Amino acid sequence: MKKIPFPVIQRLSYVFEIINKLEENGIGKISSSELGGYLGQTAHTIRKDIHFLGIAGTPGTKYEIADLRRLLIDHLGFGEPKRCCIVGLGRLGEALLEQLLAIPQDAFAVVAGFDSNINRLETIRTSIELFPAYRIEKTVRKLQIELALIAVLPQQAQEAADRCCDGGVRGILNFTPAVIKPKRKGVFVRAVDVSGELRILAALAYTSTANE
C-alpha cells in the first residue's frame, strides 16, 4: 500500500468525520470544493488527498459519500474502533472522559481509565472500567488498548506514557504541559498544548490589528 504522508492522513481523518455527519443527515454526494470549504483547504488539495485512496476526482464531479467512507475505512483503518484509555482521572481526566463518552465516536472507543489514587477510582461514576495506575501495562495488553490519553500531573506524564508503551499502545495524546517522548519506536505522540494555542491566538489578534 502506498505510504500516505502525515498532512494527508490528518486531513483525511477530518474528512471521515465530516462525511459521517453528512451521511447521518441523509446526504449522499459531496464535491471536493465543498469538502475543501469544511477543511479550509482548496478543492485541488482535497482531490490530491482523495487520490491517495485510489479515486482520481475531476473538478466539478461529486464523490459518492458511501464510496469515500469505505475507502477511508480501508486505508486508514476506521472500520474497527481503536480501543482507548484515559490515564489520570483528576478533574481534567474525568471531564475529558465525560466529554468523550457523551458523543458517539467514529474511530475509537474509550474502554478503560486509570488513576494512582484508589479512593478517586471509587468516587467516579462511569460506564467504563477503572483500574489503579500500577495495572496500566497489564490492562492495556489484556484489553488490546491502542490509544492513551494522558491527563496526569506533568511530573508523572513520562512514566504514565512509558507504562502505556510497555503495554503496547500505538498512539498517545498528551494533555499535560510536559514533553512526552515515546519509549518505543512506532508509537505516535500528539500534544494538546493549551498555552501554545493561546499564544498563537495572541499573535493572530496582534498581527491582524497591526495590519489594519
Next chain:
Amino acid sequence: MKKIPFPVIQRLSYVFEIINKLEENGIGKISSSELGGYLGQTAHTIRKDIHFLGIAGTPGTKYEIADLRRLLIDHLGFGEPKRCCIVGLGRLGEALLEQLLAIPQDAFAVVAGFDSNINRLETIRTSIELFPAYRIEKTVRKLQIELALIAVLPQQAQEAADRCCDGGVRGILNFTPAVIKPKRKGVFVRAVDVSGELRILAALAYTSTANE
C-alpha cells in the same frame, strides 16, 4: 508591516516559547537547524519564517536569541501579555485554569473566570477574579480581555462566545465539541478537538502498521 502568513505565525509563536526556555537556561545563540529540530521543520523553513522578522539568516550561522526575542515581541506583539479569561468553570474549566496558572506564561495572563452557577463560583479557590456569566460582556470590556477559553457545555458554547465577542475579545479557544462561529469579523477561533486528535492517532497507528 508585511503581512505574515498564518502557518508562519503558528511556527514563530512556537519559536518564541522555545527561545524563552533556552534563554532561561543561559543559552545565547541558536541555529536554524536546531530550531527546526524542535519544530519538526527543515532549517530552510525556519530561515524563511525568521526572514519575515527582518533577519536574513544564512546556513551555518546562528541567531542571537536576544535579537530573535526582541523581533518576535515587535512583530507578534508578545511584549505585553494579552489578558485572557476562562468561561465555564466546571471540572474541565477549573482544571485548565489550574494548569494555566501553575506555569509562568510568556504571551498571556489569565485574569478572570466566569460561570453561570453562582454557587460554583463560591467553591473555587483561585488567585484570579471570578464573575457570574451574565457579567461576561461588561467584565471583558472593563478588564480589556482579549482572549477567551470556552469550556462550557457544548449547547452553551456559541452564546458564551457571542458574549465574549460583544465585550471585545479578539481570540477564542474552543474546548467544547460544538462548532463556534465568531460573531464579529476580526475574531479568531481555534478549537481543541479531542476526538479529532484521537482519530488522527488511530489513523497514524493503523497506516504505519499497514506499511510495515
